[in-house]
Amino acid sequence: MWIVLALLSAVFAALTAILAKVGIEGVNSHLATAIRTVVVLVMAWGMVFLLNVQHGIGDISRKCWIFLILSGFATGASWLCYFKALQMGETSAVVAVDKLSVVLTLVLAIVFLHEEFTLKSSLGAALITAGTWMMIK
Known part of the structure; x- marks a missing residue:
């Protein structure tokens, strides 16, 4: 659900x-x-x-x-x-940059909530970051 x-x-x-x-x-x-x-x-x-x-x-x-x-x-x-x-x-650029919150949340969750940092999550964060960079360039 x-x-x-x-x-x-x-x-x-x-x-x-x-x-x-x-x-x-x-x-x-x-x-x-x-x-x-x-x-x-x-x-x-x-x-x-x-x-x-x-x-x-x-x-x-x-x-x-x-x-x-x-x-x-x-x-x-x-x-x-x-x-x-x-x-x-x-709008498309603003929203793309705003969605970097996903990457920042991942980092903060690892640091403060001791959530697991996996290869999958690091790859996802890298792809989101790259996608954001592409949207604003």
């Missing part, structure tokens, strides 16, 4: 780039990010209440709160940079 959700995530991410590129025309990128964020906020809390899981908020540990908040800051910074880059550059 995770693969289906991951593929849907990729489809929606692709749509995000195209819709955002059209939507930010003539709009300050930070204002556009704020509008997008409100929509995401409503959708996320809507799912919480739809699935009736709001009662679990009290069960979240202090450590989880800290890391979720830090993740939120990272997401916000990412979105602000992404929208500004979309406004300034070609």
